[in-house]
Amino acid sequence: MKPLRLLPVLGLFVFVSSLLGQAPALARRSPFAGAAIVGSGPDDPALELRGILSGAGETRYWIYDRASQTGTWAALNQPGLPFLVRAGDPAADSATVDLDGQVILLHLRSARVLPEPAPVAVASPNAPDAPEQTYVMTRRLPGEPRAPRPPAGS
Numbered sequence: 001m002k003p004l005r006l007l008p009v010l011g012l013f014v015f016v017s018s019l020l021g022q023a024p025a026l027a028r029r030s031p032f033a034g035a036a037i038v039g040s041g042p043d044d045p046a047l048e049l050r051g052i053l054s055g056a057g058e059t060r061y062w063i064y065d066r067a068s069q070t071g072t073w074a075a076l077n078q079p080g081l082p083f084l085v086r087a088g089d090p091a092a093d094s095a096t097v098d099l100d101g102q103v104i105l106l107h108l109r110s111a112r113v114l115p116e117p118a119p120v121a122v123a124s125p126n127a128p129d130a131p132e133q134t135y136v137m138t139r140r141l142p143g144e145p146r147a148p149r150p151p152a153g154s
Contacts (some may be wrong), residue, residue: 027083046067046103047106048066048106048134049093049095049108050064050071050108051108051110052088052090053073058076058088060073061088063095083097083098084097085097089105092107094106095109
């Protein structure tokens with residue numbers, strides 16, 4: 001048998017043996033494992049502090065759970081929640097939360113303000129003898145009502 005014919009067989013053997021050696025590492029990094037919670041790394045905690053409400057002698061903290069995509073207002077040491085707010089500092093916009101025995105310091109998320117796009121003036125497609133009209137088009141922001149629809153007969 002010629003040595004060049006053994007080269008593909010040898011390459012296949014090396015490839016398969018390297019895959020078998022990496023199998024445990026691949027299983028740990030699998031995106032289909034399901035055990036990992038998105039946002040559970042040290043730089044990206046599973047909980048977020050999204051609001052602080054002070055009034056009536058107590059302070060409540062809006063804690064958002066990324067895993068379940070839900071949030072709740074919680075007072076200091078309030079039982080019955082999957083986490084416990086141990087301490088809070090409204091002046092520093094932070095709260096200390098105990099989640100499954102792990103103490104996490106949460107800071108209030110900073111808001112981002114995006115500039116509003118400049119209005120665009122568009123000439124109307126009216127007849128030439130009609131007076132000139134200018135329409136101002138802007139983007140509807142989330143939460144704003146939609147423009148009313150014209151009646152069906154018009």
